[in-house]
Amino acid sequence: MGFLDSFNMSSVTDALKGAGLGKLTGGGGSVVGIDIGTSAIKVVQLRNEDGAAVLETYGELSLGPYADIEIGRATALDVDKLAEALRDILREANVTTKACGVSIPFASSLITLLELPEVDTKTLKTMIPLEARKYIPVPLSEVQLDWFVVPEGDLKYLSKEQQEGEGQDSKPAAAQTAQAKEEEEPHGPSIHVLLVAIHNEVLRKFNTVLQGAGLSPSFYEIEIFSSIRASLGRGIAPIIILDIGAATSKLYVVEAGVVRATHVINRGSQDITLTFAKAANIAVTRAEELKRTHGLGGTDETGQLLERFALSSMEHIFAEAERSVAAYQRRYQTSIGQVILTGGGSTLQGLLPVAKKKFEREVMMANPFKKVATPAFLEDILEQAGPEFAVAVGLALRKLKE
Numbered sequence: 503m504g505f506l507d508s509f510n511m512s513s514v515t516d517a518l519k520g521a522g523l524g525k526l527t528g529g530g531g532s533v534v535g536i537d538i539g540t541s542a543i544k545v546v547q548l549r550n551e552d553g554a555a556v557l558e559t560y561g562e563l564s565l566g567p568y569a570d571i572e573i574g575r576a577t578a579l580d581v582d583k584l585a586e587a588l589r590d591i592l593r594e595a596n597v598t599t600k601a602c603g604v605s606i607p608f609a610s611s612l613i614t615l616l617e618l619p620e621v622d623t624k625t626l627k628t629m630i631p632l633e634a635r636k637y638i639p640v641p642l643s644e645v646q647l648d649w650f651v652v653p654e655g656d657l658k659y660l661s662k663e664q665q666e667g668e669g670q671d672s673k674p675a676a677a678q679t680a681q682a683k684e685e686e687e688p689h690g691p692s693i694h695v696l697l698v699a700i701h702n703e704v705l706r707k708f709n710t711v712l713q714g715a716g717l718s719p720s721f722y723e724i725e726i727f728s729s730i731r732a733s734l735g736r737g738i739a740p741i742i743i744l745d746i747g748a749a750t751s752k753l754y755v756v757e758a759g760v761v762r763a764t765h766v767i768n769r770g771s772q773d774i775t776l777t778f779a780k781a782a783n784i785a786v787t788r789a790e791e792l793k794r795t796h797g798l799g800g801t802d803e804t805g806q807l808l809e810r811f812a813l814s815s816m817e818h819i820f821a822e823a824e825r826s827v828a829a830y831q832r833r834y835q836t837s838i839g840q841v842i843l844t845g846g847g848s849t850l851q852g853l854l855p856v857a858k859k860k861f862e863r864e865v866m867m868a869n870p871f872k873k874v875a876t877p878a879f880l881e882d883i884l885e886q887a888g889p890e891f892a893v894a895v896g897l898a899l900r901k902l903k904e
């Protein structure tokens with residue numbers, strides 16, 4: 503179990519419980535959260551000062567140029583290029599610490615909620631790998647497994663519903679890669695276990711990138727848990743986090759701080775840029791620039807064209823998200839009142855009212871820097887940029903609390 507131990511992945515538990523919302527207790531020093539997205543790397547360095555997180559520096563670097571494509575687009579870079587980009591952003595953002603936490607893309611992970619009979623911990627330890635085999639499409643020797651028993655009480659209603667065994671769309675914590683096989687219903691008291699797996703190859707790749715930038719991460723964390731820590735308040739009501747990235751958008755249903763269901767939408771903010779550039783017959787770089795500076799609400803011909811394509815992409819994402827949420831509500835007879843938007847795509851100017859209308863729920867932008875002490879003069883800028891930095895802030899917060 504070399505990877506698990508050396509990467510300390512086992513403490514995902516902290517995030518799963520929805521911790522990270524309390525007072526910081528860790529020792530002093532600085533820490534940097536590193537979010538290597540497909541289109542950009544985001545870093546946030548925090549310091550623990552008397553139990554409060556203080557912002558030291560932050561920065562973002564577009565990966566497009568490292569792949570010879572335009573900024574704002576998703577890339578698939580090799581480890582050398584990623585290491586080069588990471589070195590560049592660490593230097594440009596004046597990151598001064600080597601203590602770091604790094605996110606693992608949701609797409610490279612597998613998260614499943616299992617219902618198992620209530621047994622003692624020893625039996626559970628032998629039972630989980632056996633169960634895991636049903637969900638994990640590769641040999642278990644090729645992945646790092648981690649699991650966590652969801653606290654009793656949190657999921658009571660879920661057991662009841664699962665026994666009715668309906669619903670197709672939003673499976674509980676359905677992993678996008680796992681084709682969960684039909685389970686025999688357990689008899690007697692049951693427990694729920696959140697199972698998390700990451701392929702060894704993914705961890706190896708990340709480790710090489712980090713080494714290439716002179717770092718050795720204290721932990722890796724699947725981005726979903728970092729987002730939750732950075733975006734959520736203390737409430738236990740079910741909410742949605744919708745992370746609008748470059749090529750895809752990710753939806754997480756979170757209740758009492760625990761992820762219950764996930765869904766990936768194959769649309770992101772780059773779709774706006776690419777479709778708009780083509781229609782307006784302008785360079786992709788120019789289209790990206792116009793998207794970022796003008797957003798929705800343009801009045802001239804180009805602005806209206808931008809708005810048309812921006813709305814088309816975003817409404818597609820919201821509609822698919824809403825269908826997934828509706829399926830979850832039906833299945834678990836619950837009501838989800840709030841949607842929190844994260845990711846660079848959600849910072850499109852004028853998007854919030856569109857989202858509110860589409861969801862007919864309370865919609866808000868994630869404001870992760872609210873959990874951090876920041877200079878007053880930066881407050882507005884950080885509130886605007888916040889959604890993009892949710893994962894990086896969440897990572898740094900976790901490390902500070904350790």
Ligand SMILES: Nc1ncnc2c1ncn2[C@@H]1O[C@H](COP(=O)(O)OP(=O)(O)OP(=O)(O)O)[C@@H](O)[C@H]1O
Nearest residue numbers: 539540541542574747748771772794845846847850
């Ligand atoms: N001000 C802005 N207005 C509109 N869109 C923006 C703005 N800033 C960034 N974006 C878009 O956000 C997208 C990148 O978002 P983000 O950085 O969250 O993606 P990522 O983390 O690289 O992607 P993923 O999480 O899917 O790997 C890009 O497509 C970019 O064009």
Ligand SMILES: [Mg+2]
Nearest residue numbers: 539540747845
């Ligand atoms: Mg991202």
